[in-house]
Amino acid sequence: MTQRPMKFRTRAIHDGNSIDPQTGAVVPPIHLASTFRQPGAGEWGEFDYSRSGNPTRSNLQATLNSLEGAVGSLAFSSGMAATHCVTMLLGNGDHVVAGKDIYGGTYRLLHKICDRNGISVTLVDMTDLDAVAAAIQPNTKLLWAETIGNPLFSIPNLTALAELAHSRGALIGVDNTFGTPVLVRPLEFGIDIVMHSATKYLGGHSDCLGGTLSVAVKELYDRLYFVQNATGAVLDPFSSFLIGRGLKTLDVRIREQSKTAARLADWLAAHPRVSRVYYPGLTSHPGHELAARQFDGIYGAMLGFELAGDFKATAAMVGKTHLFHLAVSLGAVESLIEQPASMSHASYDPADRAKAGISDALVRLSVGLEDFDDLRQDIEQAIESV
């Protein structure tokens, strides 16, 4: 029988999850040991100390390599720790070009932590290639985009950005938290580093924090591993296990949740009290065509809409849902609702928020695994109540 490569859903379950050779357990044990007995003085086995390497974390990283098409992956204590690791490749005098609608915490990291080390940042619309090209300086060492912009769902052209970055001698990293490897595997488009807040879809159940980096080049992996091992923000064994377990159902969760999100987007677009819907699956979305080419025929389970109302009406509405919990974060089986202006993007300076087009009336939904009719009814009664 000729071997053909296994499909994504199968690899998510089997790669990185070998039978335990000692017991035959079909689920590998969680290795809590912080240190490992060495073969002899000055001799090193596969593992020596859990910051440097841990079997449970290694299993998760092996699954990630398989799903992202990576040669190396690293798991961190949070998404921000993963992104911070990337910025630690930079030095004094270096410059970053980042998307103007990036995650609020990334904005804060770039503007309020990296600046202390003499790193400067320019925010630009990543869907405007001319603007990106113009923002790149001789000292630009890193481009940073999100595969689906946050919270306006902009879709950057990954191939074009990778070519642009490389032609100017810069690395390009993308935050694929909203996309997940089910929708898009950025390394296939020439992106150097793909990052996830594993807290979101990879874990998928709102019960642990984590972050990941995956890369296609060994030399880059070695540089990132050096920073991670030197600074220590690794993922603990129990969270590594939980995220690895989450990955087993990633494909089926994302596909189901995306279906429900697409139906909600259609319903909201026709609602008289809704002035605008942001969802890459809608043909009216400016990034729709690109999303159709880059994504695997589905558009994710995140969507945004603007209520025909002001900051106060919007703040009141998001507090009136029962199934959609009013909370930051996203990507889990339970649906969440939030107002970016007062929650996820409150760490932006108000002027930058306005420049990025993030309206006070914007509502962001993370569509979970509940039934479509129940979720629609929940949003409907909340809109009617304000």
Ligand SMILES: *Cc1c(COP(=O)(O)O)cnc(C)c1O
């Ligand atoms: C949550 C999130 C992060 C940060 O991840 P943490 O796990 O909270 O540190 C980064 N990017 C995006 C798009 C996120 O949603």
